[in-house]
Amino acid sequence: MRALEIQGLTKAFGGLKVTRDVNLSVEPGERRLVIGPNGAGKTTLFNLITGELRPDAGRMSVFGQPLDDLPAWRRAHLGLARTYQIITLFPKATLAHNVCLSVLGLSRARWRPWGALAREQAFDARARETLAQVELAHLAGRRLSETSYGEQRRTEIAMALAQRPRLLLLDEPFAGLSLDERNDVRKLLARIPRDVTIVMIEHDMDVALELADRITLMHFGEVVVEGTRDEVVAHPRTREIYLGA
């Protein structure tokens, strides 16, 4: 059973085909890097997997569970978590509250209209524990808007991890980060246990390459090259399209 299986996935915005007959299969525990120039359809692919966009054709499944018409919010309950290219968090809330909301998302308690969320010990404990995992425990009580961009990025990853996902989609986790911050995030991603499968879009080849087991190169909505790290890096098409030979 594959962690992620995509067959014949197609999506067009009007006349523009942003995803053309994409096939992709990711093994459980794998670290897959998706690369490609701007407009290659990488983020669209993520949006199709998470259900934010509906495909025109094709089939997808996560751990053998077909996604088909499953609404986006239900996909999180299958163990699918994602981060965004542009950070979309709750700036006025504390870091702990941000992560707490993430834990709440998969809990039945989210429907309960009484009892204070802030006093839910189990949620709070899990939030703090996850923040400790990304080395932000000391900032748990700080408002998100009062933290640095790198800390916000780590909070976002903590939110994904707090859900104990089986498949984690990271959309450019290193974008906009300083060298030090990039290092922090790299170490943090390297620490994620292998029972979490990771698919990552990234431009920063230096940091991303060493995290990847296999690489998929996309161009104009198509998968052009796929293989192990070395195969893809050595492939002439990669040099031509991406590395600019």
Add this chain to the structure above:
Amino acid sequence: MTSRIASAIALLALAAAPAWIGSDYYLNVLSQVLIGAIFALALNVIVGYGGLVSIGHGALFGIAAYAAALLLNAGYGHFAAIVFGLLVTLVATALFAVLSLRASGIGFMMITLAIGQLLWGLAYRWVTLTNGDNGINLAARPQPFGLSLAGADAFFYATLLVFLAALVSMTSFIRSPFGESLVGTREQPRRMTALGFSVWRIRFFACLFSGMWSGVAGLLFMYYNQFISPHAMSLSASAEALLMVIAGGSGTVLGPIAGAALVVIMKFVASAYIERWNFVLGAIFVFIVLVMPEGVLPGSARLLGAAWGKLKGADARA
């Protein structure tokens, strides 16, 4: 701690209101403030916490009153009428929500406006059922446990009890996991979906909660006046409630209460002097938007805080 003391004092002042107000007229004004406050609190659930601006809530307020009034005049008791009124409101709110939640933002607003106008039109034109513009008169207020609510004092206390119930239910609602989820859908609907929350369902249940309390306010309004007419469902009634929420401070618990007091009291004070009291209300609203766009309560807190800071700064310099 200070907030607890403040609320205890406010509660005592309210409970002793019949003694210190001393006139039925002003006590009735206070009852209307409380009814307005319940309605504004109800609307605030979706406007303030859900980020969904409804300008059709007057219809939900009115539909409860009409449903109960019709049942009462058909010879049923108050208990049955109230239960029926609230059930009809819940069903109406569910339909209202299913239709309007197809959109958010301006789209949501426009659909609620359309539904509100539609129901107002029904109340106005379906004369055989609603008696049209003449409205429906009620013979008497209820007598729970044999206590007559006919007098201003008794009715005030009954309203106060319902108001306190609304207040408690709102405060616990917004801190609850569900309430926090609702605020999340206002801030980041996309993110909330990715986290496993069904934004649509959250909004739907928030609408039901808001609709139910709007219905409660509508029932109190009907009993207060012993009369219900299409005017209660009109666009201006919906707009007035929205004004209470926004002027007082949407997304806060005390804001809509302050807003309700402002609007209702203005209505009584200003209408004694000018016929076009809406003009004065409009001017106040413009002032609020210019000086404290976040609403009277949060705005005053900010301005006072700034003034206090300046005073302290002056002290330090001196």
